[in-house]
Amino acid sequence: MTTAATGKPLDPSTAEPFPILAQGLLEDSQMRKNVRHATDVIQNKRRIVVGELPEWQELREAGKRIREHTMRYLDRYLEQFEAQCTRAGGVVHWARDAAEARAIVVRLAREAGANEVIKIKSMTTEEIQLNPALLAAGIHPYETDLAELIIQLGQDHPSHIVVPALHKNRQQIREIFRREMNLPNLGNTPQDLADAARLFLRDKFLRVKTAVSGANFLIAETGGVCIVESEGNGRMCLTLPETLITIAGIDKVIPRFQDLEVLLQVLPRSATGERMNPYNSIWTGVHAGDGPKSFHVILLDNARTRILADQEGRQTLHCIRCGACQNACPVYRQTGGHAYGSVYAGPIGAILTPQLQQMEHAQSLPYASSLCGACYEVCPVKINIPEVLLHLRDQVVRRKSALDPEALAMRIMGIVFRSEARFRAAQAIGRMAEAPLVRREGRGEGWIHWLPGFMGGWTEVRDLRAMPQQTFREWWENRSKPGAHDGR
């Protein structure tokens, strides 16, 4: 199964619901093995480097406070960033939505006379589906991050925000390179694959004069932009081209340079299990004789101010895109990222995507969680993802018709639980109603092997014990009757 390798972008507004996508992906044993292996490796590395810091919980708390504070005064910090970036020689653009952002990039690339751009890995450009727009405008984008290159050459989609090709293993990557780079004799070692990518990309770095990047952080105080990466391709894109276009969600701003002290400790440890990233770049405006001569920042809203306005959903914007919640999630572990129908997969995707869609689409995602809490436990800025999931479920329910079978069932259940008499009656009725489904086994134990309707999902792989003949409260009352002996 290669559900994703269709070339069509991941689009939450047209994607199938999570359970349907997941069902297909669960058949892909190779993908599941790859995802299990990769998330285990990253989690173990993370555990070690997090364990080195006795003050880890304090760092998380500090990260949370920085992000909370930023969101409270986001308008001010954005304007400060604009002023400082402009002063340093950058040009700041504001984009209300994906279409506006795409149009700005295409216009800027055309103004630079570009028919090709090199790109640093950026999930924001995936969110706005930039590559298809560039291609349609006759501008060829080259992904320079190794994983994004694999995705691009394989006509695939990112399945993880930090490790986008995590669902592919070395043999599969070798096949893609052999085919797309025309290297029939390509070897199988990591060295062989890295060499092939290096040669393929070197030519682009030297030739292409326009780069597109995302951002990890926008520093309001200095107007600087920060990117952390592992391969050095980002450094190439930031230094060699003449024009640099950076796209960032408005949530990426941080108040002060000093805030990086906290964020650059928690981010790499959470993301890749490293103490710090191999390449940490901060660039501020333009400088004569050094780096791009023309530098643009596009500040993207795309529903983020709507999220900001929702007191309970707001913490979603605190995310610093480390992907730790994806690695820790037992649901993501089974399905991989493509089941979420969005570039933002896993727990963070389950809360971010529906909100970016303003709850019009992706309504199955808040339910793509068993609420186990592993995501909250690892989040470096303490986003209470389960809490937001519940809030979004409530939003989904509010949009349901009162005649929806689930809504009706829940309402009836609510009425039952509001009275002791009704609850007792329901217990008795339940026992009668299940009777035709109960099979008595050897020692007289009753078991249900098949359930009708939506409950049937349970009995696909599980049995259900029949209700006992006596509830606890009936036992308790008999026992408390005068003269009754201790009926254990």
Add this chain to the structure above:
Amino acid sequence: MKVSLFITCYNDTLFPDCGKAVVRVLERLGHTIDFPAGQTCCGQAHWNTGYQTDALPLLERFVAQFEHADAVVVPSSSCDAMMRDHYPMMAERIGRPALIATVERLLPKVYEFSEFLTRGLGVEDVGAYYPHRVTYHPSCHGLRNLRLGDGPLRLLRAVRGIDLVELAGAEQCCGFGGTFAVKNAEVSSAMLGEKVQAILNTRAEACTACDNSCLMHIEGALHRQRTGVRTIHLAEILASEEGDRA
């Protein structure tokens, strides 16, 4: 001490033996049990599925039943976590100052069963005897929300005759998650598959936990596959004594 038992709706209906075991253990330790008859459900199913408004009256019902309790014991970690994590916010939403104050006063007296023994009473050896090979699954809400830590394991280690074996990947969810198990039945099954495999690898006769909802889920697969491995709530192990029929 008078201990008020909040049995929870599903234990009352489906797992009465768990409630009987709680009564037996606490009485053995010299406490009296109070069972407010008007109790029903904590509201977790509604709250977690998105029907938050429908959960609010259930908070009010719980408070009305238990507001004068000295201690409330709940043999279900997810129900206890539901109350501890969400009742304050739910009371705020209802907005009656008296209710908000009562919830704030009442919640510190609400204990998950194993937590009541280890933290409330400070006991670990409750005089139990259970000569079986057992593995312990730390349910997500007990592990991450209630932070039960090794409390349940300390109780189990004090049980005479028990052969307690560690469960690999113990902190991983079993895949129940309430309506998740039917809304995302396939993914839930995949998660359950890993859990069941880990349990079988321990060669235990029984898997225990502080939450019958996880155990019902795990038991469903153990039984379907005719593994012969059973599930048993922690309270039932702690209630067992020498001379009980197995």
